[in-house]
Amino acid sequence: MAVAMPTMKVRPAGDCVWEIPPSEKPGMRVPARIYASEMLLAQMDRGVFDQVTNVACLPGIVRAALCMPDGHWGYGFPIGGVAAFRADTGVISPGGIGFDINCGMRLIRTHLTEADVRPKLRELVDALFRAVPSGVGAHGFVRLTEVEFRQAMVEGAGWCVRHGYGWPEDLEHTEGGGCLPGADPAHVSARALERGLKQLGTLGSGNHYLEIQVVHPGAIHDPEVARTLGVDRPGQVFIMFHCGSRGFGHQIGTDYLRRFDQAMPRYGITVNDRELVCAPFRSPEGQAYFGAMTAAANTAFANRQVITHRVREIMASVFRRDPRELDLSVVYDVCHNTAKLERHVVDGEPQDLVVHRKGATRAFGPGAPDVPDAYRAVGQPVIIGGSMETGSALLVGTAHAMAETFGSTAHGAGRTMSRHQAKRRVHGARLIQEMEARGILVRAASTSGVAEEAGFAYKDLAAVVDVLHRLDISRKVVSLTPIGNIKG
Amino acid sequence: MGRYEVLEDVALADCALEVEGRDLNDLFETAAVALTELMVDPATVETSVERAIALSADKLDLLLYDWLSELIYRKDRDQEVFPQAYVRVSGNGPFRLEATVRGGIIDRAHTALRADPKAVTFHQFAVTAVDGGWRARIVIDI
Numbered sequence: 001m002a003v004a005m006p007t008m009k010v011r012p013a014g015d016c017v018w019e020i021p022p023s024e025k026p027g028m029r030v031p032a033r034i035y036a037s038e039m040l041l042a043q044m045d046r047g048v049f050d051q052v053t054n055v056a057c058l059p060g061i062v063r064a065a066l067c068m069p070d071g072h073w074g075y076g077f078p079i080g081g082v083a084a085f086r087a088d089t090g091v092i093s094p095g096g097i098g099f100d101i102n103c104g105m106r107l108i109r110t111h112l113t114e115a116d117v118r119p120k121l122r123e124l125v126d127a128l129f130r131a132v133p134s135g136v137g138a139h140g141f142v143r144l145t146e147v148e149f150r151q152a153m154v155e156g157a158g159w160c161v162r163h164g165y166g167w168p169e170d171l172e173h174t175e176g177g178g179c180l181p182g183a184d185p186a187h188v189s190a191r192a193l194e195r196g197l198k199q200l201g202t203l204g205s206g207n208h209y210l211e212i213q214v215v216h217p218g219a220i221h222d223p224e225v226a227r228t229l230g231v232d233r234p235g236q237v238f239i240m241f242h243c244g245s246r247g248f249g250h251q252i253g254t255d256y257l258r259r260f261d262q263a264m265p266r267y268g269i270t271v272n273d274r275e276l277v278c279a280p281f282r283s284p285e286g287q288a289y290f291g292a293m294t295a296a297a298n299t300a301f302a303n304r305q306v307i308t309h310r311v312r313e314i315m316a317s318v319f320r321r322d323p324r325e326l327d328l329s330v331v332y333d334v335c336h337n338t339a340k341l342e343r344h345v346v347d348g349e350p351q352d353l354v355v356h357r358k359g360a361t362r363a364f365g366p367g368a369p370d371v372p373d374a375y376r377a378v379g380q381p382v383i384i385g386g387s388m389e390t391g392s393a394l395l396v397g398t399a400h401a402m403a404e405t406f407g408s409t410a411h412g413a414g415r416t417m418s419r420h421q422a423k424r425r426v427h428g429a430r431l432i433q434e435m436e437a438r439g440i441l442v443r444a445a446s447t448s449g450v451a452e453e454a455g456f457a458y459k460d461l462a463a464v465v466d467v468l469h470r471l472d473i474s475r476k477v478v479s480l481t482p483i484g485n486i487k488g
Numbered sequence: 489m490g491r492y493e494v495l496e497d498v499a500l501a502d503c504a505l506e507v508e509g510r511d512l513n514d515l516f517e518t519a520a521v522a523l524t525e526l527m528v529d530p531a532t533v534e535t536s537v538e539r540a541i542a543l544s545a546d547k548l549d550l551l552l553y554d555w556l557s558e559l560i561y562r563k564d565r566d567q568e569v570f571p572q573a574y575v576r577v578s579g580n581g582p583f584r585l586e587a588t589v590r591g592g593i594i595d596r597a598h599t600a601l602r603a604d605p606k607a608v609t610f611h612q613f614a615v616t617a618v619d620g621g622w623r624a625r626i627v628i629d630i
Contacts, residue, residue: 045500073500075611075627099607099629136527136604137567137594195564205604206630207501247564250606250629254557257610258550274610415500419603419630446601488604 008049010034010041016069016467020053027057027272033064035405037467040069043416043459047073048080054272055083059280060090062346062353066405068360069467070414070459074098076275079359079415082408085281087341087352091269092286093278094260094293096356098337099253101293102300103208103244104175105361105383105411106333107394108311110326112319113235114214114483124212124318125441125484131310132210132241133202134488135445140201142306149197149299150185156298157305157333165309167329172372174333175362175380178301180340184291189255192292196248196299201306203243205449205488207412209388210241210307212484219479225378225396230331231478238480239311240392242385243303244337249296256289281354290339297338304333331394332372332381334361336411344406355406363397363409363474371397382474384465386413388442388485389435389455393465394478401473409474413461419452426451435485445488453487490518490621499611503603503628510621512548512577516555516585519624520573523559524591526628529600530571536592537568544584549615551583552624556608559589563605567594603630 008024016037022028032052034041048071055077056065062084071080076095085091117124133140142165144152152159157178160166171178203210217234220226245252260277263285264270271277279285308330312323319326339356346353364371364380371380379396386392390413401407428447431454435442444450468474490509498504505522509515524530541558545551555575562568570591578584594601606629615624 045497047499073498075499075502075609075629079501095610099609135596135601137563137569137596137599137601139567191561195561199564205601247561247606250564251561254560254607257607258553261550261610274613277610418494418496418498418500419503420494420496445596446603448602452603488601 008053010049016471020049022056025053028053030056030061031064032056034067034071035467035471036069037463040459040463040467044071045073048078051076051078052081054276055081057272058083058085058091058093058276058278059269060085062086068410069464070410070412072414074358076273077358080410081358082356082360082405084344084353084355084406087281087354090281090354091278092281092289092339092354093276093356094253094256094289095275095277096358097293097339098358099250100244100337101249101253102297102335103337104300104304104333104335105240105242105385106304106308107331107383108239108308109230109329109331110237110239112237112326113233114237115235117212117237120318121441121484125443125486127314127318128210128311129443129486131314132307132486134486135205138202139198142200144197144200146193146197149193152302153185153188153295153298154183155179157301160302160305166305170305170308170330173330174301175335176370178305180294180297182290183295183298185295187288187292188252188295192248192251192255195251196246199246199248200303201310202246203241203486203488204246205446207453208243209485209487211482213238213240213392213480213482215478216481219481221476221478225477228375228378229381229394229477240383240480241304241307245296245300246303248299252292252296256292260285293339297335332383334383336361353406357408359411360408361411362407363401364407365397365399365402368402368407382409384410384412386461387455387458388453388482390461391479391481393461393476394480395465395468395474395476398472398475405473409468410464413458413464415457416459417457422454422457423448423451426454440482440485442485449488489521490514492518492522499627502630505626505628507624507626508621512622513575515622515624516552516575516577517573519552519556519626520559520570523556523605524569524571526603526605527563528569528594528602532598532600533569533571534592534595535590538588538590541587541589542585544582546582548583549613551577551585552615553608553613555585556626560605560607568592569594605630
């Protein structure tokens with residue numbers, strides 16, 4: 001059975017796998033492959049199909065342009081898009097990483113249970129809201145000099161740990177050790193530095209958040225792997241937060257989108273969507289962007305490390321115990337928006353590829369490179385955020401993901417409607433009241449922002465996670481339910 | 489001032505705007521006001537500063553890109569937003585913009601916050617002459 005879309009055919013290619021063949025759009029070099037159940041596919045907006053097939057037209061793309069089950073309309077790549085390009089002959093595309101370079105997720109474990117936290121929940125949410133600035137115009141509490149900021153571009157989360165904002169073991173449990181190789185501050189503009197200098201330790205806005213979450217007893221899907229990841233008691237409380245490189249990364253994205261727009265014609269490349277402007281990875285422009293992008297990715301790790309430090313301070317203050325006594329160790333930290341140089345097997349041969357993940361998460365399997373020793377047997381933890389009303393999920397990567405999706409998986413639930421539509425359906429202040437009545441306390445810098453992030457604006461996370469599990473590109477371990485939420 | 493509307497069915501996670509002005513000055517002013525209204529309720533910003541901005545670009549659409557990018561940059565660098573903008577666009581390639589913007593600090597005690605734009609995207613980005621003036625489509629990463 002072929003699903004007929006308005007402009008192109010989408011054919012089934014396996015359980016939860018759909019393909020758009022290259023014949024469906026001029027310029028496609030490879031198929032487009034969408035991972036989704038029939039229901040999720042039917043919910044996908046027309047932007048997904050147009051955008052994933054545009055990505056399939058980019059030079060040097062390998063195997064297929066991919067879209068994860070949470071796919072929805074982005075601004076070049078679909079959100080949930082993954083594409084790998086040969087490092088020697090392929091391109092790098094800033095739009096395929098996005099402006100919020102290394103937007104990602106960090107999950108922190110505690111020894112506390114819901115029964116411990118509920119009596120102090122309002123105090124905790126209020127204290128975290130004050131300690132982790134959010135919303136438009138926020139400045140952070142860490143004051144770096146320009147020299148120090150350049151150091152953080154190269155050292156990432158390691159700079160923070162060496163300056164007292166974290167524990168050494170935090171780095172072991174961060175993707176890439178919290179510091180990706182190849183950062184080059186020389187390719188970062190003064191504007192980007194000025195824009196980001198005062199924002200270290202801030203959350204941002206939009207779909208960024210910090211949540212206090214609970215593992216309910218029925219939500220542990222794989223008890224053995226859960227124990228390996230530190231989920232060891234019913235009602236255990238976790239803290240999860242979602243944020244990126246802030247204005248620093250956003251400015252780097254802006255700078256290089258502008259630069260590539262001018263440079264791309266010199267390489268004889270044309271694109272269907274101007275946001276996909278690209279240059280050969282090995283070109284001067286490609287290398288300059290990679291160096292700047294990696295600098296931004298490292299500052300995003302630094303940002304999440306500083307926020308971790310603030311969380312520990314607040315938890316210690318509210319519960320009047322040393323942070324170590326509360327555990328507060330990092331389970332893991334993953335990136336959503338990056339291009340990384342990785343080696344994958346393609347047609348039986350190992351190849352160096354520039355893997356673009358735009359609203360997609362790395363999901364390396366057991367024994368793979370960069371999987372921490374503690375998790376080597378079970379695979380890399382994957383943290384997937386749902387909505388503030390319905391919760392999030394913890395999974396692990398798989399060997400099959402390495403073979404099927406360049407070691408990639410989804411990053412969220414995926415939106416079903418625009419921000420404006422969501423705001424017309426619900427008033428933020430009322431939604432906050434309704435959520436409180438259901439036991440979820442929210443503090444937000446913007447009530448309109450809360451409305452935009454209403455649960456009904458997102459797909460069913462359980463449906464997305466089930467597809468990932470069926471595909472065996474990630475295995476579900478635990479579901480996490482929010483009881484407190486801070487957002488911008 | 490011209491008019492703008494949010495395109496609800498485009499770019500679900502971001503904000504797609506269609507902006508119209510009777511001339512280029514009006515288009516650029518209206519785009520700036522639309523951007524400010526995305527960020528804050530302008531009625532809650534105390535007017536305390538006036539800034540001069542001068543830009544140039546080879547192409548008209550890039551001038552608009554740079555103009556809005558400049559306002560987003562200042563929002564982060566200085567925590568300033570500008571509900572009022574007076575713009576003069578001149579030239580015919582290269583194009584030049586000279587603007588005076590009036591606004592103030594994002595005061596978290598008094599300013600009603602809305603979204604936090606990250607950047608202007610090139611997705612569907614276009615500046616077009618139409619009957620009665622100019623139209624722009626702009627998708628902003630939120």
